[in-house]
Amino acid sequence: MAVEQASMADNSVRKPSDVQQVKLFRIYNHYRLVVSLMLMGLLFLDPANFDTRFRLLDYYQAGVAGYLGLNTFIAFTILAGFKPSQRHITLSILLDILVMHWLLFTSTGITNGLANLVIVSVAAGNILTPSRLGTFYAALAAICSLSISSWAVLTLGESGDDIVRAGSLGILYFATAFALQYISRRMMRSEALASSRAQSIAELEQINQQIIQRMRTGILVLDRYGQIRLVNAAAEELLFGAPSDDPVRLGAARILPQPLKLGLESWIKDPTRRIEPFQPFQTSPVLQANFTQLDQNRGDQILVFIEDMSKVTQQAQQMKLASLGRLTAGIAHEIRNPLGAISHAAQLMEESPHLDQGDHQMLDIIRRHSRRVNGIVENVLDLSRRRAAHTDLTEVRPWLEEFRADYLQTQDEESAQSIIDLTVDSDVPFARFDKSQIEQVMVNLCDNGLRYSHQQTGERKISLHAGATVDGERAYVEVRDVGPGIAPEHHSSVFEPFFTTDKSGTGLGLYLARELCEANQAHLSLVEDDLSGCCFRITFAHPGRLI
Template structure:
């Protein structure tokens, strides 16, 4: 963040604040100037003054003063080079010493008429630039007093020309004029710089706020070139397209990556026909259904494209939830009216089945009645469960321990009939990150998926078999659980519809099992997806939410 630089001192209270960065730089430059002047003065001592028409009044004192001045400036240069940061009092003392040294040189050389008097003007000017306050008037006053005292003493003691007093007075006027003018200019520049810095600070804050807003948006935002190379991407885009949850320091930046193939194909179509609307897509087999919208960032150059990526599966789920909620309320209202005749039909079918006068055809008809009665009752129960589903009560769970406990209970349930035991293989990777979910709801999902897997495996192979594999995502931040069976698999034409309500290829099914499983996963910020797998068999994956993400 940029900070507004404060003035060096408050009027009437010098030395109470630190020097600004600009003042420190100016002080270094001024010290370099003094070092150069002192070296020049020492060099002039090796020349004959008479050649320049100059007569030294006190040559011995002049030589001592010049060498002392050089030594002081060399010492200050070394101290500054060592990293010393001067304070306001150091600047004030340095300017005062410089004024005194210059007047001593004037006194020891040819007096106020010497060209060295112009160096006093430079010292006063530098002091007022570095300390634009009332202390700058002190420099002008001290220089004026020194000039008048030196000129008066020269006239009285050294019988100098009395015009030197007038010259000293004129120089005093020049000192005050320089001090006032430079103070005014410096203060104006300081205020302008402070205003510019403040506005730059405000703009930077606004930019930071805008970046925070963009990063926290649930809509994915990307800036790419015409070839699909990512220039910028917010956190939502990283999560939707690459499965990276949050911006972790160790996670690689998406900058320079190429868009996923489905999105890159839609970008190319849009570039060829900007008026066409792109179709929904999945960035990968485990990602949700996404919708992309494109717009040109720079219409003149046309170099970069802005892409908005939205998770439309949530919108679809919300619409389905609204329909199912309405259906649930309707079912709840007429459940009594449905169950009474349904119970009567089922009971009558059971009584008829006890009759010994029924032939084989009649018994088949009774079996159809009972089977479809159970199916209708199951549909009513599932819709009621959807309408009164409770909110997830999430916990931080270690996948390995939880899965082991779940499988112990599940094996006892599926093997209670005394037939051939189910063959369930469990494979858990090491160092899995924990997951946050409601154990009872995810257990309901897993029971549904495992029951389906065992049933379809038995239909195809005659044996109930299942593989459960727990691993972690590519970024190492989230855990997932695969449930794979040896059944006939799901055809390509049905893959996009398996999670839709009331869709089923099983005549005895209700078509709500997988839909309810995905709904429960979404309620726990997890994602249930069907992986691409060569038949036979199919594999469902539950990708759990990040353990630091609160539901």
């Protein structure tokens, strides 16, 4: 098997490609056509002296005319698109050698300058077919030359120098054949090696492109002016929300998001500076960009790595929980115990018969604020007790339908008239999350939506909507109410801890909801649009990403 593979490899090296062989044969046929035209022209140059110099003039003229006709015919067939095979090339070389010796035989013999053209034919044969067949061309040419010289010496009484000259020509034929075979083999090996390396480089480039395209880290190549030269699918998704048909090339049509462009400008001024995390659009996750120069000397192109901060944020949340766990132990003892004493004292004072109306109002204030402080403590304790996310790959539609049914069943009599409209787009991808934690977020959003809808319209109504992001690879769920909405100046503060516009609220609901989403590498955002009410969107991580 090894011998067969070696033989096949050697044959692949020795044989030029079909395209190259056709090109070389076309060039050689042009040469033959020019030679035949020159020979035909010489017939009319000095026809008076041909009888004394040529042995068989009529046969010589017939040979020249036939050679011209043959080469003209081959030229027209190649021009018409005919691609000669190896058999046609071999036959053409053999005919050239025989025709040239026929012209030598019918003219002045081996001393004629046409003998030099035989060398060209042998050389062309060894270039077009650098194999043992090239040696056969040299042997045929040498035999023909020796035969013509021997016939002239024996029949016409020519000098024996013709045989010596024929032998010298034979040696020259073989030397030409061996030299060109060696050179051709070296060239073919070099070409095969170059072709193999080019193919390896092309395959490696293709593999690199596939790796880059499948990476979840965004990669961009920019110039100093922020023009995109190269971008992978992850960067398209993170920065623009949807990949192009050909992200590697068509990304140049994209405009760099303003936060990233400003970060690039500041990094160019100070390469040691690290830009702040940013969001390219409203519902995107928080991203971090890192810059480096591709060419340290010129610095024309800049490589940018775009990382989704969800994983980093998740790790930060785990560290935050560990710190909160230690803090809440003191909170439970230092705050809840005094708070319990205050609440108990207020209850005892309320039983006194000597209280007037103002005293009852003061006790009501104490009870309400005690409950609010207790709610804050409970929320903080719940946050510190939260376990790590245990995610499952979940189909969104059945899960959302089940959640809606369970949520409506848990409503009390006062809230029994709650209306929750549910719409799910087709082809919503799977999502990976911890059901108990995301359902806790959904309960918080639904409670808020129903409450504010009731305050605005007197009707407890919200709508749930599930769909896919623009790239079609990530799922999202929206909760929209018909309430008064959130004032534009408060949009940047709704997820901050202890921020609330409700006097009875603790200001931790949305903060805890975003914390739970980030623990699942999901992103909770406020959707800013022209519709009435308020809309919150949970955008889940790519289902292929392990949490």
